[in-house]
Amino acid sequence: MMRLALLAAVLAMPTPALAHAFLERASPPVGSELAQPPHQLTLTFTERIEPLFSTIELRAANGATVPLGKPHLAADDRQLLVDLPVLQAGEYTVVWHVTSVDTHKTEGSFRFTVR
Amino acid sequence: MGATDILLRGIHVAALGSLFGTLLFAQWVLPAGGEAAMRKLLQLRVAPLSLAIACLAGFAWLVTESAAMASADNVGGAFHALPLVALRTHFGHWMVLRLGLLILILPLLRRPTIAVAVTGAAFAVQPMLGHAGAVGGSMGAEMIASEVVHVLAAGAWLGGLLPLFLAVGRLPRELAVATCRGFTPVGLAAVLLLAGTAVVQAAILGGGLPGLLGTSYGHAALVKSSLFLGLLALAALNRFVFIDRLARSPDAMRVSIAGEMLLGFAVILSAAVLASRMPGTHEQPVWPLPWRLSGWAFADPDARAGVITALAGTSAGIGAAIAGLAWRRVRWFACAAAAILLALGLPRLDLLLVPAYPTSYLASPTEFAATSIAAGARLFVTQCAACHGAQGHGDSPAAGSLPVRPADLTEHVAMHRDGDLYWFIAHGFTAPDGTTVMPGFAPTLSTDAIWHLVDYLRAHNAGEAMRRTGRWPQPVPMPQFDAACADGRTIDLDDLRGRAFRIVAGNEPVPSEFNAVIVLVNRGTASPTDDVCVAAEPQVWFALAILVGASPDALPGTQVLVDANGWLRAVSRSGESIQIGQARDIIAHPLPVDAAGPTGHHH
Ligand SMILES: [Cu+2]
Numbered sequence: 001m002m003r004l005a006l007l008a009a010v011l012a013m014p015t016p017a018l019a020h021a022f023l024e025r026a027s028p029p030v031g032s033e034l035a036q037p038p039h040q041l042t043l044t045f046t047e048r049i050e051p052l053f054s055t056i057e058l059r060a061a062n063g064a065t066v067p068l069g070k071p072h073l074a075a076d077d078r079q080l081l082v083d084l085p086v087l088q089a090g091e092y093t094v095v096w097h098v099t100s101v102d103t104h105k106t107e108g109s110f111r112f113t114v115r
Numbered sequence: 116m117g118a119t120d121i122l123l124r125g126i127h128v129a130a131l132g133s134l135f136g137t138l139l140f141a142q143w144v145l146p147a148g149g150e151a152a153m154r155k156l157l158q159l160r161v162a163p164l165s166l167a168i169a170c171l172a173g174f175a176w177l178v179t180e181s182a183a184m185a186s187a188d189n190v191g192g193a194f195h196a197l198p199l200v201a202l203r204t205h206f207g208h209w210m211v212l213r214l215g216l217l218i219l220i221l222p223l224l225r226r227p228t229i230a231v232a233v234t235g236a237a238f239a240v241q242p243m244l245g246h247a248g249a250v251g252g253s254m255g256a257e258m259i260a261s262e263v264v265h266v267l268a269a270g271a272w273l274g275g276l277l278p279l280f281l282a283v284g285r286l287p288r289e290l291a292v293a294t295c296r297g298f299t300p301v302g303l304a305a306v307l308l309l310a311g312t313a314v315v316q317a318a319i320l321g322g323g324l325p326g327l328l329g330t331s332y333g334h335a336a337l338v339k340s341s342l343f344l345g346l347l348a349l350a351a352l353n354r355f356v357f358i359d360r361l362a363r364s365p366d367a368m369r370v371s372i373a374g375e376m377l378l379g380f381a382v383i384l385s386a387a388v389l390a391s392r393m394p395g396t397h398e399q400p401v402w403p404l405p406w407r408l409s410g411w412a413f414a415d416p417d418a419r420a421g422v423i424t425a426l427a428g429t430s431a432g433i434g435a436a437i438a439g440l441a442w443r444r445v446r447w448f449a450c451a452a453a454a455i456l457l458a459l460g461l462p463r464l465d466l467l468l469v470p471a472y473p474t475s476y477l478a479s480p481t482e483f484a485a486t487s488i489a490a491g492a493r494l495f496v497t498q499c500a501a502c503h504g505a506q507g508h509g510d511s512p513a514a515g516s517l518p519v520r521p522a523d524l525t526e527h528v529a530m531h532r533d534g535d536l537y538w539f540i541a542h543g544f545t546a547p548d549g550t551t552v553m554p555g556f557a558p559t560l561s562t563d564a565i566w567h568l569v570d571y572l573r574a575h576n577a578g579e580a581m582r583r584t585g586r587w588p589q590p591v592p593m594p595q596f597d598a599a600c601a602d603g604r605t606i607d608l609d610d611l612r613g614r615a616f617r618i619v620a621g622n623e624p625v626p627s628e629f630n631a632v633i634v635l636v637n638r639g640t641a642s643p644t645d646d647v648c649v650a651a652e653p654q655v656w657f658a659l660a661i662l663v664g665a666s667p668d669a670l671p672g673t674q675v676l677v678d679a680n681g682w683l684r685a686v687s688r689s690g691e692s693i694q695i696g697q698a699r700d701i702i703a704h705p706l707p708v709d710a711a712g713p714t715g716h717h718h
Contacts, residue, residue, distance in 0.1 A: 029597045029605055031486070033652075047249040050204050053184050078251060101205040102249035102390075103184055 022046045023096070023108055024078070030110040037087040037114045041068075043096060048077045053099035056082050061091045077101075089114050120183065121391055123176040125384040128241070128266075130169035132383070134220075135234045135267070136274015137161050142227045144275065144301060145282070146293045153286060157278050162224055165274075170217050177201065177210045209243040241266045245390045246320065258319055265312040272305035273379040280372045283365045291365060295358050302350055309343070324408075325476035329400030332392045339385040342378055349375045400476045402534075407471035411530065418466055428460025472538035479533045481566045482608075483573070484595040485658035491571025492661060494564055498556065507575060519544070519552040525579045528572050529589050536569045570594075574661045581686065582664030590710040591683045593618075593675075594658050598634050598650040601643040608681060615702040617693075618675040620659060625674060629698040678705035 027042040028034055041056060051073050058066040071082040080098070095109040141157040177200070178193050184204065185196030201207040216237035223230040242248055242262035250258060275298060282294045317327075317336065327333035349371055357368040412418035432453045439449030481487035496505070504511040507524035514521050528536065543555035556565060577591040595608045616632040619625050622641045624633050633647045636655050643649045660667040663675065663686050672689025676698055684701045687693045 025607065025609060027605060029607060032597055032605070048205070048251050050184070050206075052199065052203050099184055100249045102245050103180055103204075103206050104249075105184075 022106060023110070026094070026110065028112045031112065033113045033115055035115055037084075038112075039084055041082050041084055041094065042074070043080045043094075044076075045078050045080070045098060045100070047100040047102070049073065049080055050099040050101055050103075051080065053105075054080060055097045056080060057095040058084070059093045059095065060088075066092070087114050117179075117183070120176065120179050121384070121387045123172050123179060124390065125380070125387040127169055127172035127176050128387065129273075129380055129383045130165045130172060131217075131234070131238050132266075132270035132274040133277060134162055134165040134169055134274065135231070135238050135270035136272065136276070137165060137278050138227060138231045138234060139271055139301075140275045140278040140298070142231060144278070144294065144297045146290060146297055150282075150286060150290060150294075153282060156281065156285075158224055158227065161277060161281070162230075163221070166217060166220060166224075170214060173210065173214055173217070177207070177214070180206065180210075205248065206244060209240050209248075213237045213240045235267060238266055238270055239263045254319065258316065261312040261315040264308055265316070268305040268308035268312070269383075272302050272309070273376075273383070275301060276372055276376045276379060280369060280376065283361070283368050283372065288362050288365070292358065292361050295353070295361065295368075299354055302354075306347060306350070313340075313343075325400040325402055328404070329402050329476060332389065333400070335385060335388050335392060339382060339389065342382045342385060346375060346378045346382060349378065399478065401473050402471050402475045403473075404471060406468040407475060408467055409469045410467075411469060412466040421463055422466040425460045425463035425466060428456050429464060430460075432456030432460055472535060474538045474541070475532055475534040477534040477537060479537075479566045479569060481563075481570055482595040483570050483592055485652065485655040487567045487570045488574045488594055488658040488661060489654035490564070491567035491569070492575070492657070494560070494568055495571055495575075498560070499568070502553070506579065507572070517552065518550055519546055521553070524572055525576055528576050533566075533569050533573075536572060537565055540565050540568055571661070574658060577683075578661045578664035580664075581662075587683065590706050591662060593677045593681045593683055594655075594662070596634075596650050596655045596658075597652065598648040599643050600648040601645055606648055611677075612681060613679050615676065615678050615705070618659065618677060620656065620673045621671040625672065625692065627674075627692060627698075628695045629693075629702065631676070631698075631702065676701055678702070680705040680708050680710075682706045682710060 022045060023030075024044045024046050026044070027040075028038045041058070043056065051071060054071060056068060056071045058068055060066055066085065066087070068082050068084070071080045073079065074081050080096075091111055091113045093109055093111050095107070097105065097107045099105050137157050141154050141162075145154055145157075178197055181196040181200035182188070182193035184200055184206070185192065187193050187196050199207075201211050216233055220230055220233050220237075223233060242259040245262075247255060247258035247262050249255075279295065279298055283291050286294060320332075327337060353368060353371050353375070357371055361368050412422040432455075435449045435453035435456060439446050439453060442449070495507070499507075500511060501513060502511055502517065502521040503509055503524050504514065504521075509521040509523040511521070531539075539553075540560075541555055541557040543551060543553040546552050560568075574591075574594070577587050577589070580586070580588050593608060597605050597607050599605055611632065611634075614632060616634055617627065618634050618636055620636045622635075622637050624635055624647050635641055635643075635647050635649045636659055637649060637651060638653060638656055641649055641651075656670065657667055659673070659675070660670045662683065663670075663673060665673065665688075669689075674687045674693060675683055676685040676693050678684050678701050682705065684706070685693045685697060
């Protein structure tokens with residue numbers, strides 16, 4: 001029985017938990033194609049974020065950087081928001097660098113397209 | 116986090132633990148009578164020294180951490196970042212609070228009870244300076260609570276070692292023995308609390324056995340656990356051997372306590388290393404063994420009896436061996452019985468093992484998305500169908516002329532983990548004589564493309580089973596997708612977790628008697644209404660057709676009921692509808708999140 005219990009414990013492996021902030025989801029969604037240009041970018045991370053040391057950059061298809069304000073936290077402090085200017089049609093790359101409240105830094109990027 | 120940060124964090128935490136443990140020891144462990152000088156030494160020498168080191172190392176840690184957070188690479192930059200971090204970040208706030216409390220302790224050292232309480236409070240801030248504080252939510256609260264207990268227990272035990280060392284050397288023998296005995300319950304309680312809370316932390320952060328054996332976080336955790344076991348061994352040695360010799364000579368005991376202190380510091384340093392590491396999903400485990408444990412045999416009617424007999428035989432054999440060791444009278448008989456039982460049972464335990472590969476426990480990054488399934492379907496046609504056949508049955512025209520018959524991919528793909536399939540596709544197969552029977556695709560396909568193929572194989576298997584038998588033999592998850600809703604929001608599968616929903620393929624939501632959110636899957640013509648969201652990406656249509664085993668053109672009117680944990684549960688074709696009784700049952704009883712069950716088999 002003991003062995004079975006042990007085996008069961010090994011089989012029921014806990015899903016490794018989140019630590020270090022990684023992108024959980026985004027709006028507009030990662031890889032999405034949008035009929036309307038979005039007004040705001042919302043990035044939800046797996047950990048609580050330190051806005052002071054976090055940046056969001058937006059690049060157009062030709063590599064030009066779209067000027068954005070400083071990102072701020074939503075009520076849920078795992079969410080970073082930044083307002084967008086009116087975007088022309090085309091493909092955009094979002095590049096994020098965030099520091100989670102446990103001081104660890106992570107980064108990543110994704111794309112979306114405005115039709 | 117660099118080596119300096121780790122070292123400073125380690126010294127700071129060790130000094131804090133020493134302060135906490137010393138104050139506790141002076142107040143509650145030292146026995147009454149003839150020890151006033153000892154108590155004074157602890158409260159007015161050891162404690163202030165620990166306090167000073169804790170403050171200095173703590174401040175230095177705050178500075179280096181500020182520099183790291185602000186990416187400053189020189190001293191000027193670090194001191195510029197210091198006020199920003201101290202005043203405007205969580206880490207800074209908690210660290211300032213802690214350093215403030217520590218300064219408050221200095222004038223309180225003559226009021227031991229208050230000093231212990233304040234030190235405990237400063238120490239209890241620890242989880243807020245690491246992973247636990249960053250997680251948030253109820254899981255975060257659980258981690259914070261267990262870490263508070265963990266650090267306080269560690270402080271009470273390890274911090275008491277220096278006072279114990281001093282007491283053994285300086286107190287009269289009898290008093291020294293009494294002191295050691297007084298420390299035993301503290302140590303024992305601390306060990307139990309440490310082990311218990313460590314299990315909680317490991318369950319949340321560790322990633323199970325693959326995480327432990329296959330990631331650098333797991334390796335650091337293994338190092339920490341072995342150091343902890345060493346510490347336990349020394350503590351047991353002190354308690355059961357050296358304490359009796361103490362009356363003759365305290366030297367052995369002192370050496371052993373000094374060893375405990377060193378090991379204790381090593382444990383704290385390894386904890387600092389762990390705090391700097393990235394645990395969990397984002398370090399993908401590389402499985403180091405050629406096999407893994409699997410419960411598949413319990414689910415397989417042919418193997419079940421064998422594995423249960425093997426387990427019973429082995430357990431009985433172990434029992435007999437223990438009986439033989441314990442009772443002299445039955446020794447020979449029990450040992451013979453144990454040998455026979457173990458010889459019969461042990462070899463059959465290989466039923467619990469299945470072949471495994473370095474990638475076995477990789478987690479697919481695709482979320483089983485509709486886009487991924489669709490991409491995999493396209494790749495399958497160009498890369499795999501020539502051997503495995505258009506439907507994957509291993510029946511392509513070329514199959515007969517190949518040295519080894521291509522596998523029927525609808526046979527037992529479901530029994531392999533995603534990571535196993537990844538390995539097969541990436542590395543291919545070689546016959547025993549060395550000829551390549553299936554080429555490895557790692558050189559030609561990207562890792563994403565290989566994951567798309569894995570997703571397609573899974574979806575296609577589910578669809579083939581549905582087409583042939585009218586049901587899915589294994590639970591099938593709903594693919595990830597995006598849908599637009601009437602209020603302008605885009606939702607995905609994660610937004611729908613926790614409630615059942617109905618997928619309808621077509622341009623009109625089919626009415627139904629049961630209540631569930633409706634997601635309309637269409638080819639881009641309908642628009643969302645109040646209670647209907649629309650998934651218009653063509654891949655969602657395509658993936659749904661694969662999963663229900665229908666051709667894309669036959670899909671309109673099909674409905675699928677998805678339960679609150681994201682499992683596909685019921686299908687109805689055009690013109691039919693899902694029975695209301697069955698639907699109510701599914702809505703009320705979602706399959707558990709881990710319903711996929713054990714995987715694995717032998718070829
Ligand atoms: Cu197989």
